[in-house]
Amino acid sequence: MKKNILVIPGDGIGPEVTTWGKAALEKIAEIFGHEFVFDEALMGHAAIEVTGEPLPDETLEKARKSDAILFGAIGHAKYDNDPSLKVRPEQGLLKIRKELGLFANLRPILLFDELLQASSIKPEILRGTDILFFRELTGDVYFGEKIRSEDRNTASDLMIYHRYEVERIAHKAFQAAQQRNKRLCSVDKANVLESSRLWRETVQEIAKQYPDVETEHMFIDNAAMQLIKNPKKFDVVLTANLFGDILTDEASQIAGSMGMLASASVGESTGFFEPIHGSAHDITGKDLANPLASILSAALMLEIGFGLKDEAKLLVDTIDEVLKEGFRTHDIADQSTNRFKVLGTAEMGKLVLKFLSQKL
Numbered sequence: 382m383k384k385n386i387l388v389i390p391g392d393g394i395g396p397e398v399t400t401w402g403k404a405a406l407e408k409i410a411e412i413f414g415h416e417f418v419f420d421e422a423l424m425g426h427a428a429i430e431v432t433g434e435p436l437p438d439e440t441l442e443k444a445r446k447s448d449a450i451l452f453g454a455i456g457h458a459k460y461d462n463d464p465s466l467k468v469r470p471e472q473g474l475l476k477i478r479k480e481l482g483l484f485a486n487l488r489p490i491l492l493f494d495e496l497l498q499a500s501s502i503k504p505e506i507l508r509g510t511d512i513l514f515f516r517e518l519t520g521d522v523y524f525g526e527k528i529r530s531e532d533r534n535t536a537s538d539l540m541i542y543h544r545y546e547v548e549r550i551a552h553k554a555f556q557a558a559q560q561r562n563k564r565l566c567s568v569d570k571a572n573v574l575e576s577s578r579l580w581r582e583t584v585q586e587i588a589k590q591y592p593d594v595e596t597e598h599m600f601i602d603n604a605a606m607q608l609i610k611n612p613k614k615f616d617v618v619l620t621a622n623l624f625g626d627i628l629t630d631e632a633s634q635i636a637g638s639m640g641m642l643a644s645a646s647v648g649e650s651t652g653f654f655e656p657i658h659g660s661a662h663d664i665t666g667k668d669l670a671n672p673l674a675s676i677l678s679a680a681l682m683l684e685i686g687f688g689l690k691d692e693a694k695l696l697v698d699t700i701d702e703v704l705k706e707g708f709r710t711h712d713i714a715d716q717s718t719n720r721f722k723v724l725g726t727a728e729m730g731k732l733v734l735k736f737l738s739q740k741l
């Protein structure tokens with residue numbers, strides 16, 4: 382299979398981890414006889430520095446032409462403590478999501494048995510958890526009108542949904558639930574928000590078309606609590622943009638670390654694959670970042686973007702083997718025991734490639 386892949390390393394630890402996601406794709410191409418052609422482009426702070434824009438036209442053009450995008454991370458410390466800056470790295474990510482019509486963000490909470498101890502939640506509560514989040518990605522308060530009063534003392538962000546936006550992601554989530562354990566939990570705040578009442582009403586309507594799926598509706602505050610109390614009760618979770626952003630960071634603790642979670646953004650065109658973690662300025666350039674989320678993003682590209690299930694499975698199984706052999710990056714190593722061999726970013730990346738090479 383021939384595919385054009387655009388790599389957007391982005392900011393912070395983005396370039397360090399994306400190197401290994403890309404290398405894993407190259408190795409998979411070698412093993413299975415595919416031809417993956419790579420190009421690279423700028424986004425975020427890295428792009429602002431060079432072009433003044435967080436999403437240069439050239440990047441968007443390359444993105445539209447590619448078959449899939451592997452992205453790293455976005456953001457820079459400089460902007461976090463200076464809300465007055467008008468041009469911000471995150472605008473690049475939001476714009477590319479909107480421009481490419483990437484309305485569905487799939488975030489699987491993939492729990493490796495080996496990492497049960499890495500979580501702050503008790504292993505017996507975690508064991509057997511397997512959740513797939515569907516986070517709506519191009520609507521909500523993220524894209525509603527933003528207003529700041531002339532005297533600068535009042536600000537508002539419009540939380541807005543259109544019925545068709547809820548319908549299209551609901552269909553995707555229900556279809557996924559049909560392929561999994563046939564349970565779907567839709568999360569909203571319909572006791573307070575009108576946009577959530579539209580959300581719930583729409584999901585209830587769509588649910589009628591999927592009678593084999595058991596549908597439940599939950600308020601976001603309760604869902605945040607249930608997720609930690611009894612994560613096993615969830616199968617597919619469907620939620621809005623902001624709630625999904627917050628809930629999936631929380632859910633990353635089920636998998637042991639943000640450094641282990643990948644996501645796939647899909648919709649109208651080219652799929653976009655990225656770790657859910659951020660740019661992590663505090664550890665940038667220190668060889669401390671976990672490259673496994675980028676490699677797992679590559680696995681999602683293979684599976685969801687290209688339909689290459691065996692290739693994706695090989696990547697996930699290889700990571701499982703590496704973990705079983707006791708290799709860890711800092712974020713998933715229990716420092717209180719010396720059972721683990723703690724590796725830097727590059728060492729971990731190379732080790733995954735070495736294990737993959739043994740499959741040749």
Ligand code: IPM
Binds near residue numbers: 455456471475626
């Ligand atoms: C994510 C990130 C982004 C978001 C930021 C960087 C804009 O937190 O992908 O989860 O809020 O969507």
Ligand code: MN
Binds near residue numbers: 630657
């Ligand atoms: Mn987030």
